[in-house]
Amino acid sequence: MTALLVLAVLATLLGGTVLAALMDRAALPLAALLTRQRVETEAPDRMNRDLSSAWYLALAAIGLSVVPFAPGLALIDSPVGIVIWGSCEALVVVTVFLHGWSPNAPFPLIGAYRYAAIGLPIMLPSMFVLIAAALPAESLSLIDIVESQREIWNVLRQPLGLPLFLVVALAMTLRGPMDYADAADIATGTSAEESGAARALWQVARLAMLVSISAIAATVFLGGPLGPVLPGPVWLWLKTAALMALTVWIGNRVARTTPDRMLTILWVVLLPLSFLGLIIAGVMAL
Amino acid sequence: MAMTHLVRWAARAPAPVYAAIGPGRQAEVERLLTRPGLNRAKTPRDAAILLVAGDLPSSSLDALNRLHDQLPRPRTTLRWLDGDQEAIAHRITTALRALCDGAAGEDDRLPDTPANEWKGIGPHGQGGKGMMGGTPYGRPMAMTGKDVRDGLQLDRYTTRVGPFAPMLPPGLVLEVTLQGDVICEASVQAAPFAQPAEADAPALCAARMLRLLGLDAAADRVIRGRPLRAAWVTGAVPRGLARINDTDARDRLSAWLRSRTVTVAPPDLAALLPGSEWSEAMLILASLPPSALIRAARATEAA
Amino acid sequence: MQAVIVILGWTAFAVVLARALQPAANSTAPQAAPFLGGGTPDMHAWQRFHFRPYSMSLLFIAFEMEMMFMYPWAVVFVSEGIKALAEMGMFLAILSVGILYGWREGIFRWQ
Numbered sequence: 001m002t003a004l005l006v007l008a009v010l011a012t013l014l015g016g017t018v019l020a021a022l023m024d025r026a027a028l029p030l031a032a033l034l035t036r037q038r039v040e041t042e043a044p045d046r047m048n049r050d051l052s053s054a055w056y057l058a059l060a061a062i063g064l065s066v067v068p069f070a071p072g073l074a075l076i077d078s079p080v081g082i083v084i085w086g087s088c089e090a091l092v093v094v095t096v097f098l099h100g101w102s103p104n105a106p107f108p109l110i111g112a113y114r115y116a117a118i119g120l121p122i123m124l125p126s127m128f129v130l131i132a133a134a135l136p137a138e139s140l141s142l143i144d145i146v147e148s149q150r151e152i153w154n155v156l157r158q159p160l161g162l163p164l165f166l167v168v169a170l171a172m173t174l175r176g177p178m179d180y181a182d183a184a185d186i187a188t189g190t191s192a193e194e195s196g197a198a199r200a201l202w203q204v205a206r207l208a209m210l211v212s213i214s215a216i217a218a219t220v221f222l223g224g225p226l227g228p229v230l231p232g233p234v235w236l237w238l239k240t241a242a243l244m245a246l247t248v249w250i251g252n253r254v255a256r257t258t259p260d261r262m263l264t265i266l267w268v269v270l271l272p273l274s275f276l277g278l279i280i281a282g283v284m285a286l
Numbered sequence: 287m288a289m290t291h292l293v294r295w296a297a298r299a300p301a302p303v304y305a306a307i308g309p310g311r312q313a314e315v316e317r318l319l320t321r322p323g324l325n326r327a328k329t330p331r332d333a334a335i336l337l338v339a340g341d342l343p344s345s346s347l348d349a350l351n352r353l354h355d356q357l358p359r360p361r362t363t364l365r366w367l368d369g370d371q372e373a374i375a376h377r378i379t380t381a382l383r384a385l386c387d388g389a390a391g392e393d394d395r396l397p398d399t400p401a402n403e404w405k406g407i408g409p410h411g412q413g414g415k416g417m418m419g420g421t422p423y424g425r426p427m428a429m430t431g432k433d434v435r436d437g438l439q440l441d442r443y444t445t446r447v448g449p450f451a452p453m454l455p456p457g458l459v460l461e462v463t464l465q466g467d468v469i470c471e472a473s474v475q476a477a478p479f480a481q482p483a484e485a486d487a488p489a490l491c492a493a494r495m496l497r498l499l500g501l502d503a504a505a506d507r508v509i510r511g512r513p514l515r516a517a518w519v520t521g522a523v524p525r526g527l528a529r530i531n532d533t534d535a536r537d538r539l540s541a542w543l544r545s546r547t548v549t550v551a552p553p554d555l556a557a558l559l560p561g562s563e564w565s566e567a568m569l570i571l572a573s574l575p576p577s578a579l580i581r582a583a584r585a586t587e588a589a
Numbered sequence: 590m591q592a593v594i595v596i597l598g599w600t601a602f603a604v605v606l607a608r609a610l611q612p613a614a615n616s617t618a619p620q621a622a623p624f625l626g627g628g629t630p631d632m633h634a635w636q637r638f639h640f641r642p643y644s645m646s647l648l649f650i651a652f653e654m655e656m657m658f659m660y661p662w663a664v665v666f667v668s669e670g671i672k673a674l675a676e677m678g679m680f681l682a683i684l685s686v687g688i689l690y691g692w693r694e695g696i697f698r699w700q
Contacts, residue, residue, distance in 0.1 A: 028300070039614065077591070104635055116640070120645075121645065135667065176500055186564065187328050187451070187626075197610055200610075257518075286667070349628065435700055436700040446625065451628070466640060468699065
């Protein structure tokens with residue numbers, strides 16, 4: 001069973017990444033990157049440079065491992081699945097920071113610190129909406145959260161949860177309005193000095209994280225593998241793909257404001273909204 | 287086997303072009319790079335083809351050589367002198383295909399000698415005293431200084447940006463001193479290249495700001511005269527940025543999006559940029575029509 | 590235990606994959622210069638970076654600690670009922686005053 005689940009996670013990650021690359025129209029450019037030289041900057045931090053993409057990829061795989069592919073069936077069957085995912089999110093911030101720090105170049109460095117400023121507070125609404133989803137399940141396990149949605153999905157009884165979590169998804173996948181690490185005004189920020197296969201791998205890791213966070217969102221808010229007729233994994237895949245498409249669509253269409261304004265919006269608008277979401281979830285769960 | 291597939295895919299991918307735009311060619315290049323088969327690279331590290339549009343003044347040739355060498359191999363330089371869009375688009379795709387077919391590409395133009403010789407003292411070559419300063423790899427470390435916002439004594443980083451920086455108008459060389467991502471001092475080393483009135487076209491001006499807001503697809507659509515299809519566009523630009531003649535950056539963007547030409551008096555760049563955060567500063571520069579920006583930069587340069 | 594093995598396994602897998610896919614980086618001297626649109630830097634980019642929202646990060650720590658109390662709270666919420674809701678409501682209200690105070694003091698701005 002474990003071997004089957006490992007395969008399921010791997011296949012989901014691989015297939016999802018290809019799908020995400022097609023949604024971004026990035027498949028051919030990514031292949032093209034592999035044919036070019038990988039340049040090295042002056043006196044870089046080689047270890048962090050080589051490993052940051054690997055960490056990002058690993059976090060996507062670990063995050064996906066707590067997702068149940070069928071009711072009661074996840075690779076990491078942990079009573080604290082939400083906490084494991086939360087630590088993945090926190091480590092994404094560290095990973096993106098290291099990616100920007102390692103080349104010893106100005107634009108990546110600005111992107112790294114900018115992302116730290118936005119990435120820290122974005123974790124608060126993220127954990128508030130996930131904890132809100134844990135209330136009716138009386139458990140922090142994603143398996144129990146799926147079970148608690150047999151009658152009604154969380155997206156309906158906690159209406160603020162999914163919209164807030166999509167903002168988190170944009171930030172965790174460095175996309176559109178929340179892409180403070182790889183922005184255009186700093187020449188693609190943390191990846192500004194990367195070429196060839198290294199650049200391609202960082203983009204692949206971003207896309208893999210999109211798969212992973214969409215699968216988490218599908219599990220927490222859309223009932224994950226629950227659904228009629230079709231088997232559980234198929235429902236999970238369909239819901240994940242739909243959320244991926246939604247995230248890509250929003251990312252392409254919403255403008256990015258300056259980082260200090262976004263910081264204020266995060267604390268003064270999004271965080272109180274997530275409080276409100278928690279209160280709504282609490283009242284509904286009683 | 288896998289390699290041949292990869293090469294075939296690479297040849298079919300949109301050509302990644304980094305544009306070094308010369309005098310008078312800004313509008314043409316911006317229109318060219320919205321074509322479907324071309325991809326506007328935001329950094330030379332992502333490009334295979336360096337497009338040099340127009341006759342560059344000899345003062346910017348060193349910068350062009352530095353830029354050229356920063357492209358990963360294999361790479362090709364194409365010079366675009368006439369205004370024929372079809373012809374250059376064809377030349378770009380042919381050049382990309384040649385690179386994918388194993389053409390050797392171009393060698394470095396600058397000598398392969400480190401700009402900064404290793405001359406360190408101590409186990410890491412840091413060469414300084416204690417934790418401060420020093421010149422590892424012959425390049426000094428940043429040192430502390432006063433800040434414009436909160437007066438904390440942290441490191442000041444001085445650099446020249448341009449003339450081919452993707453976020454700055456072509457030709458503009460800024461010498462900036464940053465503390466964190468806030469500009470403490472800025473001076474114009476070289477004014478932007480002269481551009482014809484076409485560069486002030488509302489669609490092109492709006493597209494420059496849209497790219498800074500992360501809306502590349504919307505920018506391409508606006509240049510092609512299609513509807514914008516994006517949300518929170520003007521709202522994302524902070525109020526009060528570069529207020530000149532009672533219009534700020536947000537007002538100018540919304541005027542451009544309504545296809546109105548904007549004319550502003552050339553501002554004093556040396557007073558406008560210091561104190562702004564980097565992304566605000568880039569929005570300020572993009573919110574000025576090229577004609578006004580060129581006059582403003584020339585006045586600052588002369589002073 | 591399985592969780593630890595899976596986490597270590599994925600990490601090792603990703604590191605091996607990254608090693609295998611990324612060839613060794615190499616550059617000539619002019620290629621290695623940091624990209625500044627043709628410009629040249631006076632110094633190394635690594636620095637004691639002025640992280641502007643530093644005062645925000647203090648408020649963030651307060652909320653991160655608060656999150657730890659919420660994990661056990663979420664599990665017992667339904668069994669404790671309205672009492673748990675009231676308690677967390679009060680706790681969040683107090684923390685919200687902190688946000689308002691910080692907002693007034695301008696800690697969310699780039700200092």
